[in-house]
Amino acid sequence: MCRRSLSALLCSFFLTHYSAEAFPTEKSFNARSQAKQLDAVATSIEPAYTYLLLGGTGHIGTAVAHHLLIRQPQSILHLVGRNAATGQCVLLDLKAQHPHAQIEFHAVVDIWKAQELQRMLELFSVDCVIHTAGPYAHRTPLPLTGCRVYVDVADPLPYLEQALLRKGGNTTALVAAGAFPGMSNVLGVEAVAQLDPQRTIQSLRFQYFTAGLGGSGPVNLFITNVGFGDPMTQYDGGVLRFFMELSGRLLGKVDFFLPQVPEHLQKANDRVRERVGTKQVFAWPFPEAATVPTILKDATDSFRWRRIDSSAAMGTAPDVWNTMLGVLVQLIPRAWWRKERFSHFLADFSQPLVSATDAWLKWKDPFANGETHAMRIDATLDDQSGISIVQAHDSFRQCVAQSCAEFAMDCLEYPDPGTVSLPEQRYADPVARQRIIEKLTTTPGTFCYTGPVSLQRIDGPTQLQEALEKAKQTER
Ligand SMILES: NC(=O)c1ccc[n+]([C@@H]2O[C@H](COP(=O)([O-])OP(=O)(O)OC[C@H]3O[C@@H](n4cnc5c(N)ncnc54)[C@H](OP(=O)(O)O)[C@@H]3O)[C@@H](O)[C@H]2O)c1
Numbered sequence: 001m002c003r004r005s006l007s008a009l010l011c012s013f014f015l016t017h018y019s020a021e022a023f024p025t026e027k028s029f030n031a032r033s034q035a036k037q038l039d040a041v042a043t044s045i046e047p048a049y050t051y052l053l054l055g056g057t058g059h060i061g062t063a064v065a066h067h068l069l070i071r072q073p074q075s076i077l078h079l080v081g082r083n084a085a086t087g088q089c090v091l092l093d094l095k096a097q098h099p100h101a102q103i104e105f106h107a108v109v110d111i112w113k114a115q116e117l118q119r120m121l122e123l124f125s126v127d128c129v130i131h132t133a134g135p136y137a138h139r140t141p142l143p144l145t146g147c148r149v150y151v152d153v154a155d156p157l158p159y160l161e162q163a164l165l166r167k168g169g170n171t172t173a174l175v176a177a178g179a180f181p182g183m184s185n186v187l188g189v190e191a192v193a194q195l196d197p198q199r200t201i202q203s204l205r206f207q208y209f210t211a212g213l214g215g216s217g218p219v220n221l222f223i224t225n226v227g228f229g230d231p232m233t234q235y236d237g238g239v240l241r242f243f244m245e246l247s248g249r250l251l252g253k254v255d256f257f258l259p260q261v262p263e264h265l266q267k268a269n270d271r272v273r274e275r276v277g278t279k280q281v282f283a284w285p286f287p288e289a290a291t292v293p294t295i296l297k298d299a300t301d302s303f304r305w306r307r308i309d310s311s312a313a314m315g316t317a318p319d320v321w322n323t324m325l326g327v328l329v330q331l332i333p334r335a336w337w338r339k340e341r342f343s344h345f346l347a348d349f350s351q352p353l354v355s356a357t358d359a360w361l362k363w364k365d366p367f368a369n370g371e372t373h374a375m376r377i378d379a380t381l382d383d384q385s386g387i388s389i390v391q392a393h394d395s396f397r398q399c400v401a402q403s404c405a406e407f408a409m410d411c412l413e414y415p416d417p418g419t420v421s422l423p424e425q426r427y428a429d430p431v432a433r434q435r436i437i438e439k440l441t442t443t444p445g446t447f448c449y450t451g452p453v454s455l456q457r458i459d460g461p462t463q464l465q466e467a468l469e470k471a472k473q474t475e476r
Contacts, residue, residue: 048074049412052126052147054111055133057081057090059217060153060178063401064130065090067443069098071409077103078124080111080133112139121146128408132401135223138340144171144420149411153178153404155223157233157287160422168418176422177407178400180208180314181288183391183440184375185424188292190433191379191387194452201304202386204235205378205460206288207254208314209279212358214396215371221354222340222347227284228329229338234289235310236468246283246471248329248337250322251313252462253278256374258388258453265450272392272448276374279315280322281461282329286312288424295424307382313461317372318357371395374448378458387452394445402443410436 051068055061056079068075081087087105094103108116111133120126131142131152141163144150150173154160163175176182184206195201213220231242257273289312297305315322329337336342361370373396380386393399407423414432427433441449 047072047412048076049127050076050078050125051408052078052080052120052124052129054080054117054129054131056130057083057086057105058132058219059215059397060132060401060404061130062090062094063398064132064405065094065103066097067398067402067405068409069094069101069103070444071405073098073100075102077101078120078126079103079105080108080120081105082108082110112142114143117142118146128412130404130408132404135219135226137223137226141166141175144173145169147171148415148417149173149408151175151177151404151408151411153182153400155181155287156230157285157290160287160291164420164422166420168420170417171420172411172415172417173420174407174411174423174426175420176287176291177404179373179393179396179403180206180375181286181291182400182407182423183403184208184286184377185288185292185422186427186433186436186440187375187377187389187391188288188379189296189424189428190437191377191389191452192296193430193433194387194454195379195381197301197304199304199381200306201308202380202382202384203309203311203378203460204289204293205310205380206286206292206312207256207281207376207378207461208286208312209254209256209276209281209316209372209374210314210396211317211370211372212361213354214373216397216400218347218351218354221350222343224284224325225337225343225346226340227337228325228332229334229336229343230285232283232285232289232312232471233287234312235293235308236472238306238308240290240294243283243468243471243475244334245474246467247285247334248282248325249467249471250280250282250326251311251460251464251467252280254281254313254315254376254461256376256390256392258390258450259455261450261453265453268448269390269450272374272390275372275447276392279317280319281313281315282322282326283467284312284314286314288312291422292424295422295428299428311460311464313464317361321357371397373399378460380458384457384459386455386458388450388455388458389452390448390450391441391446392448393443394447398445399443402445403440406436406439406443410439 084107128149136154136159137156228248231244232246256276261269289310374392377389
């Protein structure tokens, strides 16, 4: 992947699809869905969409199913996974929670084989495909045919680049539609939109915290390891650059609460200060550090972006994990992390310890399941003043799933056929953005959402500059 390809691709996509008349504002259902609605329980005005959930038996997939059934009880769900025994357990569990739900399980050999998907799309009349059967790295994105909406929670940049090149047909497709990336990208756009439009933008920073694995599957441990073999792709002085030596490096501490907030936000800010507080973070190659500034730079006055720096970082609890990962990244060559066999081995090796710490977090966390998640997005001007947004949730797993389900429902309600987009593209329009932010930040379990707050001074992670300088020296 070259620097120019990302910029050119995202730019041309944006200009092609998101001109002034983008973002239809009226609900438009096709005849099939309208018929389904009429067939549905007469007393309900909820739409009855049919969803195909690829990875629907996984940690995120089951939570997607649960949220869809809460929001649209008439939904028809087809859950897809490989393991039949897991599928039956998930089915029983969901039916116990939603006794009237219409859910089925289908076992497949490998969902990445396009013909498997095609077969299912032909069998069931599907409105929406939701794909949470990661990991996505080194995979070819599935073709977009036979459904009105396609949504996934992918995060590797090369995969997203390929995914955006697909032809949408009649499908409205949204990629990277989880919590981070996903909700975070939309909040990044929102933070920038609140800055003084006459001034130069200095930085856009994405910072995340997840307790343990946050309730997501062990596969996410593997994904984190593999990520240490990928370069950080981020803006430095207005230029999109790759910093191999930065990935996985400790960046110091971040406050996942704000120093001052308006009175009505005080309680929420106190809650996140108490439950998350200040955490150590490390650099991790989330795509949004590259995609969000690229999209915004090309769509708005690019002169304002001439000095932009961006970054993405995450931290976990207990803190010893951050330190341990930081040490391992220093000791183990990058080429090893990139090898799937090595990253799998390390994930499997550390799994018992991770499970033990997750159980400890669960026991220790009186508020939630030890799955607490928080994100802080900062957009600054050249005098270090700017806009910060903090969002926090009881469970990372649920937050990812709820976001994914909300994005999917929004695409069904406000389709834009023939487009394949990232959240920062689809929700560039302020009306569409406010609509989705409202949905994403009022989900059950959300315990803090500050919205954009104007601050006199915003600092990035405490040792970010030092780590960045070191990476620059190594890669000079
Ligand atoms: N954007 C975000 O915010 C975000 C956050 C966290 C995670 N994620 C993504 O979410 C993905 C899922 O995480 P998770 O915790 O739910 O993982 P998980 O519990 O392991 O679930 C994965 C699901 O996908 C299915 N699956 C995997 N490979 C498959 C294949 N080749 N063919 C058919 N089914 C397959 C699994 O079925 P079997 O169990 O039957 O094999 C399972 O149902 C991760 O890979 C990650 O990329 C995104």
